[in-house]
Amino acid sequence: MHFLSLLLASSLAASSASSGAEATPAASGKTLTIAFMRPGPDPYYQDGQNGAVMAAPSLGAKVVTYFSNNSQSQELANVEDAISKKVDGILMYAVSLSAESADVAKANAAHVPIFLLYGYDKSLVSKVAGFEQVNLIEYGKAVGTWLTKHLTEGKVAIITGLLGRGDAEAYAEGFKTGLANNPQLTVVAQVPGDWNRQKAQHAAQDLITGHPDLKALYVENEDMAIGAILALKRAGKLSQVMVVSCNGAPYGLEAIANGEIQASNTCSPALEAVMGLRILTGVIGHTTEPGHLYYSLTVFVTKENVKDANPWVPDQSGIEKFLSLPLLQPVADSDLP
Template identity: 25%
Template sequence: MKASFLATAALAALAVAGLAQAASATTIGVTMDKFDDNFLTSVRNAITDETKAKGISIQVEDANDDTGKQISQIQNFIAQKVDAIIVNPVDTSATPKMTQLAVAAKIPLVYVNRKPEDKQLPPGVAFVGSDEKVSGTLEAEELVKCLGGKGNIVIMEGQLSNNAALDRTADVEAVVAKNPGIKVVEKQTAEWDRNKAIDLMNNWITTGDKINGVAANNDEMAVGAILALKQAGQDPKSMCIGGIDATADGLAEVQNGNLYVTVFQNAKGQGKGAVDTALSLIKGDKVPSFVDVPFEKVTKENYKNYMNK
């Protein structure tokens, strides 16, 4: 009896070791648009945490906002014969080429956070992210409330090569179109960047029309607008300012009363979802082409619920 028990225990231990070895043998290549973006850093950290928890090897590369470099990174992953590739695209118009490369190599591909522009994703390819048509709408509806239905607003756009920037701006404009008392007086890209947003807002303050509100495509640019107003000796609280992402800095500005609204985009949910989807594709499971991680509106009333998210 004792010998039988020991044999069974030994077999179990071998099975566990085998599973652990199989997990560690799985490698995922990850290429991110850029490392120095607060929100994308949260996505990347979530990917790293999830793969570490599952005992999976990853190789994470910074594309430095360079599409050519990102395509080269994908080609390197393919040459290394990784088991799956996760891509946060620099330029969403370049995703058909990326999809073609992965499909030809028969390697599962997961786009995360930024929706690919492929007309249709083939089997073995999926997108994990949030429906951008919701984000700008939630932001703009709150700004309309803040403005009382009248006033001039400016729109700070992300990179125009990115579908998220285009969708978020279109959403804001659609809401404004339903509110004739509100007018978009300026619209320009600050490329998701805080410092560029500071420069852009400074320019609008000194040369533009009277501004009552700012609809920024992300929190980084909204924070840039707030800093520019402070530098100009203006109180950000006197203006209706909105952002998207609910980053730590964005939430701090909501707490301070400088940011009227932001929209929670679940970075951890996207990062974890990208890893889980990649593993499902590796196993050959059927997965939807779009794995939705919903947006949520964040204001002074509920921001505390998001401080640890």
């Protein structure tokens, strides 16, 4: 029988005997060791890692951390190292879809449950403890739809994140779907910024040089948006070009509050990681069914409601709040993308 099938059978049996409360391994006196792997230096991944580290003791776990430097080979080596050190589970952001397939195969062979933050792949669902990510298309679509209500016509450009894992591609697809509600808005360029502020700044410089009458920029995260804003300021075009984004980073929320970013669809990496860790430890403890996709909690913000965004860098009381939230519910099989 497949390893995840064994976990599923055990989880169902445990669930039928439980009272419905979320159990933790701490109840059995065992401290779990969870490997947390982040692919690159983006603050999003670092804050996700910090959230998991802070929440772990409350879930009867400790976290050991790995960094893959956006290298598939380094990521696989990290998975192998974690397995060799007999971790109880792996919680990770994969570098790419092709990389995560190899990661999952290694973890399955070693009977180590693995939970993926982003990089959803339907063919892998039955082989993992779970996937968690925002509803990618809808996440970008909300930004595009908002823009159609606040800009009547003009040229729009997109600066994407690092392509290859599926999320950057889907954000752009969703944004363009939302933007289609106003045929007077035209996407004239789509260029990569690789989740990097400096690369996004250079990309924005090129975009406004090539399209001096540009009216809006959709930048797929706020770290890149800050770079794009710097380029717009230097070109004297910040008042001409609307900037919309995603994520809700602390510096992004500041830019929204002061009017440099007009809107952003936000999610907290710390909250995502805490939810992922709760689900993973539940799978390990046979109280949560493995093999599901979960959609992250999101908050769409503008200057008027910027304080509603969930924090990226919570204090311990914030972590306790995240731990007290209802556990995410899995996406129904019939609704899987």
